[in-house]
Amino acid sequence: MDKKPRFAALDSSHAPFVSGSLSPAISVLIVDDEPGMRNFLIKALSKRFALVESADSIETAEEIRKRCHFDLIVCDIKLPGRSGIEWHEATTDNERRSDIIFMTAYADLETAIEALRAGASDFILKPFRLEQMMAAIDRCVERRLMARENFVLKRELNTVYSSGSAMLGESQVIRDVDSIIRRVAPTPSAVLIEGESGTGKELAARALHENSGRTGAFVPVNCGAIAADILESELFGHTKGAFTGAQKAREGLFSFASGGTLFLDEIGEMPLAMQAKLLRVLELKAVRPVGSEQEVSIDVRIVAATNRNLQEEVKEGRFREDLYYRLNVLTLTLPPLRDRPEDIPTLVHSFSRRLSKELGLPPVPLTHEDMSAISGYSWPGNIRELKNFVERCILLGRLPIETFVSGDTLSQNRETAQAEGRGYPSTWAMDEVEKHHILQVLSEFQGNKSAAARQLGISRKTLDRKLQAWDEAQGSES
The missing domain is CATH 3.40.50.2300 (Response regulator)
Incomplete structure (x- = not known):
């Protein structure tokens, strides 16, 4: 034709x-x-x-x-x-x-x-x-x-969760947490994760899911961020006409998490009336959408998290005791960052590599005094605050000392670390120590390469060659 x-x-x-x-x-x-x-x-x-x-x-x-x-x-x-x-x-x-x-x-x-x-x-x-x-x-x-x-993101996640540590860090307490995660992940048991805000509770929940072998989705829910009057509909779904504005039927988050894991973050913020309905779901392994007379069977692994002391909440009558024991099959307690300062260099380098790629900006070189000072800070916002700090460093292209508490705590910690002669973190490779030391000396001489080379005991040509190699490597990474 x-x-x-x-x-x-x-x-x-x-x-x-x-x-x-x-x-x-x-x-x-x-x-x-x-x-x-x-x-x-x-x-x-x-x-x-x-x-x-x-x-x-x-x-x-x-x-x-x-x-x-x-x-x-x-x-x-x-x-x-x-x-x-x-x-x-x-x-x-x-x-x-x-x-x-x-x-x-x-x-x-x-x-x-x-x-x-x-x-x-x-x-x-x-x-x-x-x-x-x-x-x-x-x-x-x-x-x-x-x-x-x-595909790339999933492969990276699988690499982290299948071969390395589920939780990033070298401290004994994090190794213990990692061991527990790997042991209980394949089971269907509920897990309650406790810890201060920003300690990585959702990361631990994701690690439990990734190591569980479950084929369904990981569905996170912030119980404190959803209005009490719509939380039931969000979790269980609703039928058409179940309430004003329900123009069509809708599945709930339990259904979306079928075959996977439902992460109930800030479970302590859930209203008491909703707690009773959640308990029934956990006992019957079925949900009843709002407006429906029929229950729908579910296959969902429950992981809950809170920064509250739920035992105290139970005593005060703000959290149901029966739900607490249903969720508290196993409690995973995540320590605050101030209790594991030896993990901070590892976290800083991990955040720096990832955020540099995401932002398209080079990482900020940190001396061992900088790292010792950062490790000495209390980090009240925990891992979340540390991540934001590293991102701020990359955006500004320098160490944002002014973002710390008054009195220039970071500078004081740096001076203390230098006076005490503390060395580089043991997690650093030799070439990384060399790089940071050379950059520190160069900074002390305000960029004067000849003076820095004399102080380092190397030739100016050698210094130029090393700086050029680092610049090229940094360019290829970004």
């Missing part, structure tokens, strides 16, 4: 739409038996993507696809031989999965349904304007890039 009228009607005089927001690392395969359409799309897409290939039939396209993976395939439906919808290899290959945009000039509802069933990511009618095609490609590529980012 003649396809010339379709391409002739396409507005090819419009200036190509070029977006700089998408990665050129995306690869695209164009499949169309009409040379004019192929050339038109190749010219437009080559300006945006590093690899753009084309084919005039499914057979040729499949040969190309076997040699090279493509993130996106733009394919005409009506082709000689096999049609685009019949290209099952491209839509069922999980190892070389591609997003597919189908094109056709003979679309009807049945064709659209077939395309969606065949795994189409988008569907475009010919003739089309270039902006329409680019908008469809944008949607596919954004999903593709987001999937890649999610």
